[in-house]
Each structure stands twice: as structure tokens, then as C-alpha cells.
Amino acid sequence: MIEQELAISTSNLTKQFDRHLAVNQVELQIEKGEVYGLIGPNGAGKTTLIRMLAAAEDPTIGEIYIYGDRLLRNDSNTRLKQRIGYLPDDFPVYEDLNVWDYLDYFARLYYLKSPHRRRRLQEVLELVQLTSKRTSKINTLSRGMKQRLSLARTILHDPILLLLDEPVSGLDPIARMQFREIIKVLQTVGMTIFISSHVLSDLAQLCTSVGIMELGFLVESTSLQDLYQRLSQQQIIIKTLGDLETLQQELKHNSYVEEWQFISEENSLKVNFSGNDQESAELLKALITAGIPISEFHCIQEDLETIFLKLGHKQAS
Template identity: 75%
Template sequence: MTPELAIDTRGLTKQFDRQIAVNDVDLQVACGEVYGLIGPNGAGKTTLIRMLATAEEPTKGEIYINGEHLRRDSDNPTLKRHLGYLPDDFPLYDDLTVWDYLDYFARLYYLRQPRRRQRLYEVLELVQLGNKRNSLISTLSRGMKQRLSLARTIIHEPILLLLDEPVSGLDPIARMQFREIIKVLREAGMTILISSHVLSDLAELCTSVGIMELGYLVESASLKELYKRLSRQQIIIRSLGKLEALESELKNCSHVESWELDKQGDSLRVHFSGTPEDSAELLRSLVAVGIPLAEFHCTQEDLETIFLKLGHQQAS
């Protein structure tokens, strides 16, 4: 068993009656990674995370967490102390204060004084709720409640964090605050597996991603490798002149595969197969023939486009 893997599953399968929710999944996540789990509703993401968190028993297959075998016939107390699990529907106790809520969970994990008190201050500072420690949970905003849930999840200093749709329903500011906390935990060396439908957040946070479809893990790779293999290079070009003249020149470039008009209707999104030197040559040629350019910059298809593209491939 390789100790460098925080998560290693082999043939992991979960069946409910006749429905197979997770189908023969081999998942490897290296220690220190932030691994994003992507997929439509019903793809099996939550069931997979629940099995990793020991909240759901596999029908068959094996799970290793940091080299330790998760055994079905055992409570796995040592392994559970290494896990932090934040489900998408974990209840909060509205009639408790923030401090008493966290203190309750710290006691469940057998944190003793003075370390328990010190740890409560640490996590409240991390999730930016230090000034709310004496407030009733019922008075907190949704974003604050989600940050409090994260504080509860890391109170016992786990080495593997499992987050199921942690930013669901949060506004952009609350999502940004949550994202910054995850970055701090990543920099501290924690391994994090996170599922989300907000792919722009995952693209910013993750080192690797896995894509699930109908219970299968259809793709698992580093973000860098995924972009290199599946993301087409694009050039955004905006002209102050007529687009017809620009399109006429683009037809002369062998590296231009196709183009489309952007949503505003004043720029072209050009799919380009050449090198950076080739795109520089295209720019030179457009300027040389007098195309009045207002914008010319290279970009790549984002994670959402890659995900949709893979979905179409699986469906066809």
C-alpha cells in the first residue's frame, strides 16, 4: 500500500436495490491534493463521498485512507479521527451559541483542556467568526453557518477533508470567503476532496479533478493534464472595422480551425491550433493588412467547457 496516497479505492461499488449508484470506481488522490469531484445530479458523487467518510457501507470494493484499510466489520476509530466530513445537509443547532456548538463537537472528539479552548479560538479565527462566538446560531447568515459547519468539520485537525457541495446556495461573497479558507487549509498541507457544481471555484482551488457519470468515474487527471489534453486554445479578437474583413483574413491562416461570434456580437472567438509563435504571426499579419484591432488575446476553454464536452462524448 502506497502511503503517499490519501485516498485509494479499488473496485468501489454501491448498489441500492437494483440501482448501482457507484460502479467499480478506482480513485487515487495523492496526499496534499485538492481533488474536485464533478458530475450532474445522480452521478454518484455524494454516495462516493459518504463511503469514503464511513457514513455508507460499500456493496463491494476496498477503501484505503492514508494507507489504512477501511474495514467493513470494524468501527475504524483511528481512521475516523483522520477524517473531516461536511455533508451538504448537516443540521446546525440553532439554540446554541457558536462557541458552545464547537465546544460540544470538540468534546465528542475527546479534545481536552487547555488544548480544546485553544483549538476553538484557532478555528474561529480561521473561519472569521471570532466576533460571533457568543451569538446564537439562529442569528447567523447562511454563509456564516456554512463557515461554522466547516469549523466543526476541522475542529479535531483531520488530515483528509471531504466536502460535499459546500458552497451550494451561497452568494458570490460568501463563496469567495469559503474559497479563501479552503486555500489556507490547502497551504497547511491538508488533503481535500470537494464536490461542487460551481466549476469556476473548482478550477481555482483544485490540483486534480474527477468526472462522474452514471456511477462511473469517467475521467481523473490533474487539471494541468486535463487542460493540455482537452482544452482547445482560443484567441479573442475584436476589430473596430467590419467583421467581414477580419473573417476574410482568418481564412488565410492554416492554424485557424473555426470561429464564432461572441455573445456581445462585436468579437470573434477563434479556435486556434498553432503555437504562441503562430498566434504572434497571425497578429502581425492582421495588423499588416490594416485590420483595426481593439483586442487580441489568447485564452483556453475553461473547466465548464471541458466538462460539457466530455459529457457529449459519453452520451454519443
């Protein structure tokens, strides 16, 4: 019995191409309304996994359940498939059409009827900030605009599950920020979003949970908060108006200080610290009591990219 609150649930999901195991016995559970980020190196199996979730690829073995219903590539559960939005990383746009006609074409394929179809086109154009471009030819749009247009096409039919494969690949920082803001809006209306990306800073801002794939295996799948708590080491940036050698000598007396790195141009150290907030406050107090002129002291955590790289090294060793 599949739990009804799960948007996605897979059991022993495996895909083999000849002798290559692209996806290997993946057990995945994603709750409704989550933004789930999938990360991993090229060839890890991310795209193959997404294609199976979109019913674009048959599993070799295993089962997929979407909102409690089993997903099959045959003619069964057509209604369920109509509630899935899938944006692959290489979806073409028809350059000679204008923006409105392009969306209207797909709206008709989704059997949206007037006047609802016209209202829906206006809604998605406003959401992706392309209302002013409705009569523009697609070949005049920037890459970021084209990607937002592709997203508009993907959500025309108001899916309950959105599958995005590398949607910000090749976009500049402003275009990525615009795309992130759209995803946040879609989450607020209750859409479950599954997104793969190599831009880990974007996923860190968007996701509630993450999965990490290596060589076809799902080696991690957990909430972002849990991942940080378990694998992200706390660091403290300490800047002094005095000399760094004196600061280092004092740090050696603290058992929670593990190692540090120089930030020489700022007369600072980045300290790996295993203590909690209370213990970091005690460290600051000890430095001040020792007469060290501290001008900056703040705690940070290792980011998602650092965690991913550490996990990669751990898997390789």
C-alpha cells in the same frame, strides 16, 4: 501493497442499492496534500462515493485505503477514522445554541481536553472569520456564516483528510469566495481535501486534480493542468476598428483557425485556434501586415464548465 504517498486509493469500489448501481468499479488515487474536485450531474454517484470514503456507507464490493490503511465501517482502525473530517451537504446546525457552545459540544465529542480545547476553538473561529460571532445564536447567522461554522466543526479535530459534499451550495458569490479562501489556507497546512461541487468556477480556482462522474462511473480523474491541455480548446478574442468582414477573410487564410463566433456589440470575434503560442503570434503579425486595425488580441482557454459539458455530450453519443 498500497503506495504510502496516496491519501486515498480505491480498488473496484462499487455500491449497489437494490437494482441501482450508484458507484460502479471506481479506481481512485489521490495524493497527499491535493485539493481534488469531484464533478458530475445529479445522480452520478458523487454523494455515495463520498459517504463511502467517510465510512458512512459500506461498499457492496471493493476496497478503500486512506493513507495506506484499509478503511472499514466496523470497529477497526478507529484512530484512522478520527483523522477524517466529513461535511455532508445537509448537516444540521443547532439553531438555539450560540457559536462557541456549538463548537465546544463537538470538541468534547472529539475528546479534546482543556486547555487545548479552548485554544482549538479560538483557532478555528479565527480561521473561519467568526470570532466576533462567538456569543451569537446560530439562528441569527447568515447562510454563509452557518456553512463556515459547519466547516469549523468539521476541522476541530485537525483531520488529515477533509471530505466536503457540495459545501457552497446556495451561497452567494461573497460567501463562496470566503469559503474558497479558507480551503486554500487548509491546503497550505498539508490537509488533503476532497470536494464535490456544481460550482465549477470555484473548483477551477481551488483544485489541483479533478474527477468527473457519470452514471456511477469515474470517467475522468486527472490533474487539472492535464485536463486543460487535453480537452480545453484555445480561443483568441480579436477586436478590430475596421469591418469584421475583412477580418474574417484574412482569418480564412490561416490553417490553425477552425471557426469563430461573433461578439457583435464589441465588433469582435472569438476564434477557435488549434495552434501554439508561436503560431498565434504569427497570426497577429499577419493581420497587422494585412493592414487590419487590431485593437485587441488575447488568448483564452475554454473553462472547466465547457469541458464538462463537452465530456457529457461525448459520453451520451
